Amino acid sequence: MRNHPGQPGLIRTATVTALYVIAVLIAAASAVSFAESYRGLADWAREHGLHGAWAVAWPLQVDVFIAVGELALFIALANSWPGRSRLAAWAVTLAGLAVSVAGNVGHVAGHSLSARCTAAVPPLAAAAALAVGLGILKRVVAGGETAAVPARAAPSSSEDAARMAYAASVAGGNPLAERALCDCDRFGVSRRTAQKIRAPRDAAEPSPRTAATAALNGDDGRR
Numbered sequence: 756m757r758n759h760p761g762q763p764g765l766i767r768t769a770t771v772t773a774l775y776v777i778a779v780l781i782a783a784a785s786a787v788s789f790a791e792s793y794r795g796l797a798d799w800a801r802e803h804g805l806h807g808a809w810a811v812a813w814p815l816q817v818d819v820f821i822a823v824g825e826l827a828l829f830i831a832l833a834n835s836w837p838g839r840s841r842l843a844a845w846a847v848t849l850a851g852l853a854v855s856v857a858g859n860v861g862h863v864a865g866h867s868l869s870a871r872c873t874a875a876v877p878p879l880a881a882a883a884a885l886a887v888g889l890g891i892l893k894r895v896v897a898g899g900e901t902a903a904v905p906a907r908a909a910p911s912s913s914e915d916a917a918r919m920a921y922a923a924s925v926a927g928g929n930p931l932a933e934r935a936l937c938d939c940d941r942f943g944v945s946r947r948t949a950q951k952i953r954a955p956r957d958a959a960e961p962s963p964r965t966a967a968t969a970a971l972n973g974d975d976g977r978r
Contacts, residue, residue: 774895781888788881792818795859795874802862817855821882824848829889852882914952917942921952 796814805813827844830836855878863874917936924931936942936949944952 774891777891778888781884784884785881785888788877788884789818791877792855792859792881795862795877796855799858799862814858817851817858818878818881820847820851821855821878822885824851825882825885825889829893833893848882852878913942914944914948917944917949918952 793814796817797810800810800813824844824847828841828848831841831844856875859874859878860871863870920942921931921936930953933946933949933953936944936952937946
């Protein structure tokens with residue numbers, strides 16, 4: 756397949772669009788699932804002696820722990836917390852999910868397996884949607900941080916390699932000598948090329964170097 760010059764931009768646009776669509780679908784699925792679970796838990800509360808505001812408030816103290824526990828797990832993963840530090844978040848998430856499933860299934864009047872499975876879907880779907888959304892968010896953030904670190908370009912020729920090595924040696928305070936740049940076992944550039952690479956340094960005021968540095972460079976001070 757031939758690469759089209761515009762493909763990277765198209766792929767990036769398609770990826771961003773897909774992420775927006777996923778975010779909308781996950782948000783919609785989570786909202787519907789939590790709403791269905793809330794209705795089931797409210798029915799459970801009314802059937803077990805709670806009325807009025809108490810029956811309305813009771814479901815909130817169950818499903819909220821699913822959301823809080825999964826958000827805590829996301830923070831723990833994003834910040835690389837040790838496994839022991841995540842135990843509390845796992846315990847809160849699983850406990851909230853177990854109570855929510857039990858409450859949703861328990862309010863079903865009949866004993867049909869299909870009816871009970873149907874009642875168990877909302878809290879499970881809410882937990883799954885939240886987990887998928889947080890997982891995607893974590894990977895997108897990690898990918899953005901990786902892309903923000905510029906990759907170091909590889910030298911395309913011996914002259915480029917010599918230039919990069921010379922620049923690094925200047926930054927380190929020990930500039931490579933002309934002879935070192937012309938060394939066939941290292942870079943193998945011509946003497947003229949080596950002089951061109953070193954030209955800015957040679958034009959500057961020479962700084963004193965120790966005998967040890969000159970010996971390591973193979974530079975005896977003669978041109």
